[in-house]
Amino acid sequence: MASTKLPKFRVQQIPPVRHVVDMRRHFPGFAYHKAQGGVSVWSGTLQPSDGSPQYVVEAQLAGHGRPRVFVRRPALVGGVRHRYADGSLCLYYPDDGTWHRGRPLSELVALAAEWLWFYEAWLLTGRWLGPEAPHGIGKG
Amino acid sequence: MHALPEYFEKLLSSIEPSEERVIAAQDAHGLVRKHLQACDVLPTVAPHTCLAGSYDRHTAINDIKDVDVLVRVPDGYESNTPAEVLQLLKSSLRKLDGVTEVELREQRRSVHMTLAQYDFHLDIVPVVAANGVDCALKVPDKPHQQWVTSNPIGYAAMLTDLNQSHGEKVVPLIKMMKQWRDTHMRQRSSKPKSYWLECMLYGLVNDGRITTDGKGWGVLFRDALSAMRDRCGHAYEKTESVPSIEDPATNKIVTAKWERAHFETFMERLDEALGWSDRAIEAEEPDDAIMLWRKVFGDQFPAEEQKAETIAEAIRAGAIAVGPTGRVSVGTSSSGSQVQPPPTRFYGDG
Numbered sequence: 001m002a003s004t005k006l007p008k009f010r011v012q013q014i015p016p017v018r019h020v021v022d023m024r025r026h027f028p029g030f031a032y033h034k035a036q037g038g039v040s041v042w043s044g045t046l047q048p049s050d051g052s053p054q055y056v057v058e059a060q061l062a063g064h065g066r067p068r069v070f071v072r073r074p075a076l077v078g079g080v081r082h083r084y085a086d087g088s089l090c091l092y093y094p095d096d097g098t099w100h101r102g103r104p105l106s107e108l109v110a111l112a113a114e115w116l117w118f119y120e121a122w123l124l125t126g127r128w129l130g131p132e133a134p135h136g137i138g139k140g
Numbered sequence: 141m142h143a144l145p146e147y148f149e150k151l152l153s154s155i156e157p158s159e160e161r162v163i164a165a166q167d168a169h170g171l172v173r174k175h176l177q178a179c180d181v182l183p184t185v186a187p188h189t190c191l192a193g194s195y196d197r198h199t200a201i202n203d204i205k206d207v208d209v210l211v212r213v214p215d216g217y218e219s220n221t222p223a224e225v226l227q228l229l230k231s232s233l234r235k236l237d238g239v240t241e242v243e244l245r246e247q248r249r250s251v252h253m254t255l256a257q258y259d260f261h262l263d264i265v266p267v268v269a270a271n272g273v274d275c276a277l278k279v280p281d282k283p284h285q286q287w288v289t290s291n292p293i294g295y296a297a298m299l300t301d302l303n304q305s306h307g308e309k310v311v312p313l314i315k316m317m318k319q320w321r322d323t324h325m326r327q328r329s330s331k332p333k334s335y336w337l338e339c340m341l342y343g344l345v346n347d348g349r350i351t352t353d354g355k356g357w358g359v360l361f362r363d364a365l366s367a368m369r370d371r372c373g374h375a376y377e378k379t380e381s382v383p384s385i386e387d388p389a390t391n392k393i394v395t396a397k398w399e400r401a402h403f404e405t406f407m408e409r410l411d412e413a414l415g416w417s418d419r420a421i422e423a424e425e426p427d428d429a430i431m432l433w434r435k436v437f438g439d440q441f442p443a444e445e446q447k448a449e450t451i452a453e454a455i456r457a458g459a460i461a462v463g464p465t466g467r468v469s470v471g472t473s474s475s476g477s478q479v480q481p482p483p484t485r486f487y488g489d490g
Contacts (some may be wrong), residue, residue: 026465026479046466050425055466082486093487096201101484103431110481111464114455118486121448129452133485 001109013101016040016061017090023122026106030059037062041073042105055116059109061101070111080119081128089115141421142429146451146470148357150442152312155201165195165207168260171236172209172253181232182225182266185214190273192292193263194334197299202322206261208250209294210273218268218287222280224264226251233264234358273416276390295389299338302345305351308359310345312350314338316361316437323438324409331400336395340368340385362417369410372434376407418429456482 002034014022023030024041030044039062045054056073068088076083082090091111092098099108118130173189176182193208194200217225230244230251241256250265266456269277269286274294278287279432303310317337325331344367352360375383382398415435420432427444434441454460454470461478 003153026477028462042370048466048468049146049426050467054246059467090487092482092484096207098428098482106479107482109466111484113462113468114460114481115467115486116466117451117455121452124444125448128486129448131456131483131485133487 019061019105022104022106023061023109026104027109032111035060042109046116048110048113048120052116052120056065056101057109057112057116059105059112061105062100065109067105069108071116076119077123080122082115082132091115096133142423142426143356143358144429144433145279145356146454147430147433148316149470151319151437151440152357154313154440154442155315157195157200157202157204159205164258164260165191165204167260168244168255169173169209171255172233172262172264175236176211179232182211182213182228187220187273189210190293192265192296194338194445196292197296197338198311199299199318199334199338201315201318205259206263207375208263208265208292210265210267210277210383212269212273213266213271214270217266218278218280219283222249222287223284223285225280226282229264229266231460233362241438261372265459289392290483291387294436298388299342303343306345309352309355310341313345313350313360313364314341316357317341317364319437319440320361320413321409323401323436325405326415330405332398332402332406334393336385336398338386339394340371340383342387342388344368344371346388353478358417358429360461361436362414362421365410365414369414371408372403372410 015099019040020032021044023032027042027044028043032040032042039060041058041060043056043058047054053074053110055071058070060068060070060118062068068086069086069091070088075081089112091108092097114130118128121127121129124137159201169189171192176184190196190210190212191207192210193206195204195207210231213225223389229301230246233242233251235255236242241254243254243256245252245254246367247263250263252266253262254260255262261415263264265279267273267290269275270278274297276289276291276294279290281288299310314337318334321331321337331338341350341364344364345352347368349370350360350364355363372383375381382395382401382403385390385395387394416432417436420429423429423432430441430444434443451460451468451470455468458470458480460470461480462479
């Protein structure tokens with residue numbers, strides 16, 4: 001895991017059609033559609049463990065902005081860590097280069113499943129047990 | 141059905157002997173080996189001593205208390221009576237350098253040594269190994285006043301082969317079976333010996349009566365109980381008999397001394413565990429499955445909160461995979477449809 005700030009560099013973006021193929025292989029329950037403004041949207045359900053609810057999740061890729069992953073249902077409990085102001089999940093520290101447009105979307109969705117797993121563990125234990133970037137090193 | 145793989149991995153991890161006891165076992169063996177090599181009361185030949193038993197086969201669980209040590213005496217030594225050789229071995233072990241409290245007791249085939257300062261027991265067995273220690277050996281049998289064939293190192297090699305050809309599932313299965321036995325049959329004198337269970341499981345896997353392909357730990361354990369039930373059922377129905385379980389390396393019956401009353405207790409506990417395991421596998425709610433598996437394996441089967449810590453550790457170590465439904469499981473991806481998420485650090489206060 002990267003712990004120091006990585007130099008920024010341009011990556012070869014994966015075209016949406018390859019994300020569609022990748023998602024069909026790894027998360028066949030997810031559906032793809034093109035939303036207003038040319039935003040590519042994949043939506044489907046994730047169930048991180050046997051006893052979990054089926055979370056309705058939406059992953060959005062728009063232009064060159066960061067990807068956004070939302071949990072649409074059931075509503076997440078207030079006060080949970082690691083979300084952006086718009087409610088999307090903060091799945092990695094941006095400067096770590098954990099995920100970028102050159103990587104398959106299925107990895108981002110897998111990170112969302114991991115996030116949900118830690119969310120459920122947080123509900124159970126009251127502690128966020130997942131790996132965290134120290135706060136104060138940037139803006140999440 | 142809830143396979144609960146993380147729970148079983150945690151169970152297997154928690155019944156592993158502690159590093160401290162493993163080191164104590166190595167120290168105790170090293171001490172005896174060095175002493176016997178230097179001692180001229182009982183001559184020994186290379187490799188002088190070697191470890192045998194469950195510790196050597198990696199089937200030991202929890203607190204290792206006993207270690208079997210083979211002492212190789214020269215070829216032709218079987219012309220001495222078992223009693224003479226065991227007496228010589230006992231004499232040669234009387235003074236161990238740096239050990240203050242040694243208690244020695246002659247047994248049928250070995251000298252039992254208690255090392256109080258190590259909290260350890262060693263069964264030290266003299267062997268004649270005409271073809272090397274990994275082949276059939278001759279060991280003394282004092283009550284019968286003869287040397288008999290044994291092949292502990294050969295059996296260990298056979299078990300290693302069987303384990304490897306079954307996806308490394310046989311040794312963990314043996315450990316789970318021992319954990320169940322220790323949970324429900326606490327009296328040392330009445331519970332079936334570990335070696336009997338090992339030989340029975342070895343035979344059932346080797347004969348194909350227990351299959352391992354594609355099975356999770358819970359189903360594998362239940363199927364093993366069921367196969368053991370079938371294996372012993374015939375003897376159980378008769379009023380006087382016990383099952384004849386063979387040592388896979390020598391084809392000798394190892395269960396001849398199993399007392400009928402103890403065997404009946406074993407079968408009663410086995411039926412009980414089979415019922416719980418069936419219900420655990422069929423349970424609709426994971427909590428019900430966990431509660432039933434805890435009945436089978438005791439408190440070492442993790443509860444819900446322990447599970448969270450267990451998976452969190454695996455995730456932090458990057459050892460998880462996400463399946464097509466989003467299920468997060470411990471272990472690296474073995475199927476093309478699973479995804480291993482990249483190592484990450486979550487960020488942001490929300």
